[in-house]
């Protein structure tokens with residue numbers, strides 16, 4: 001199993017890393033949330049660009065990324081535009097999605113970009129190539145906010161991401177029962193043991209799925225999302241509680 005390193009943070013080894021999202025509408029909101037996160041045990045920051053009111057202007061986005069880099073000098077920053085169909089705040093054209101991700105990847109101010117698997121093959125390839133040419137890692141993602149696909153389907157999506165050059169494949173699914181949470185955990189375990197040659201991220205959302213956000217070290221998810229001021233998806237715990245649970249589990253493993 002290869003690990004992935006951004007700044008000094010190694011994904012895929014030891015305790016799962018904690019990612020804290022920033023969901024600010026204005027530049028002031030973004031910076032306010034950033035300053036709050038500075039006092040938390042976040043290992044990596046996710047800037048949810050789809051929340052940013054100036055997201056349709058690439059120059060403003062790059063400027064904001066620059067300011068975030070000034071706040072987070074040593075902490076990796078992941079830039080994510082989450083499309084509305086996968087749980088985000090805004091829909092943009094596929095053409096703009098590609099332009100935005102390429103601009104932010106080329107800016108030199110972020111360490112990773114999130115690319116949704118189902119953007120389109122050509123488009124995904126363009127962003128992956130641009131990111132890698134600029135030394136930026138790719139977290140490739142898929143979200144189902146309504147249900148949990150079968151174990152085989154979850155594994156097949158994670159494998160597709162690996163084939164498309166994701167540095168870290170990621171899937172978030174919604175459980176409709178406790179059994180669905182077991183399906184996600186079982187898919188995670190099988191993916192890591194039989195298919196993956198790199199770290200992966202998985203989670204089952206909402207209250208029913210919260211155990212999946214804590215058990216990554218057991219089943220094989222290298223990162224978990226925790227909230228500081230604002231959660232970006234249902235089921236995220238407060239970042240300090242999350243840290244305590246991860247560390248407590250780690251001591252017994």
Ligand SMILES: O=C1C[C@@](O)(C(=O)O)C[C@@H](O)[C@@H]1O
Pocket residue numbers: 021046048080082114141143170172203205225232233234236
């Ligand atoms: O992909 C993910 C995972 C997530 O949806 C979650 O469930 O924690 C939160 C999003 O901000 C992030 O982009």
